[in-house]
Amino acid sequence: NAGVTQTPKFQVLKTGQSMTLQCAQDMNHNSMYWYRQDPGMGLRLIYYSASEGTTDKGEVPNGYNVSRLNKREFSLRLESAAPSQTSVYFCASSEPGRQPQHFGDGTRLSIL
């Protein structure tokens, strides 16, 4: 039982490159989330998907796009990476309005 799976676990990009972070959950949850975590900042919500077919901006959406591919998968895309996007990215899932949110083990992204 994998829970929430994120790929890749580590990535180094050059400024201006693009990439997609993948997230899949096998708990049949309706809601999925993307967060970034920076030192001293706590987790900040980038985008979320309350249910399949819907996506909404969170606290820090600029520079990112998302796709809720199906109920299981929710991807995060950086179209033109910037050094300010160096961070640890976590995907999470939950039932809507109910907790807890279950987190993947993160993607550590460095942009040079």
Add this chain to the structure above:
Amino acid sequence: RKEVEQDPGPFNVPEGATVAFNCTYSNSASQSFFWYRQDCRKEPKLLMSVYSSGNEDGRFTAQLNRASQYISLLIRDSKLSDSATYLCVVNMLNDYKLSFGAGTTVTVRA
């Protein structure tokens, strides 16, 4: 002002000691409160929910003070394995979004 604020610590305590710390939240409409635990370079995991009347889970006790808008976590008989960062998390009713504090680091020494 941040929605959720925590003392970053670190709180360095010997094994067997009691350690307690608070978290304040700014939105009085907040309805749900949680403590998550995050080990170094790992994902956050739910430690416990915080109920209005306060609640215990083994050595962990959580309290909510709505009037002063803070929640607390107390760890009794600290173990080495309790060393982690504890995240305070707040949610408003029917809101999908959680607000996370930056975390309080606890280090338990032998």
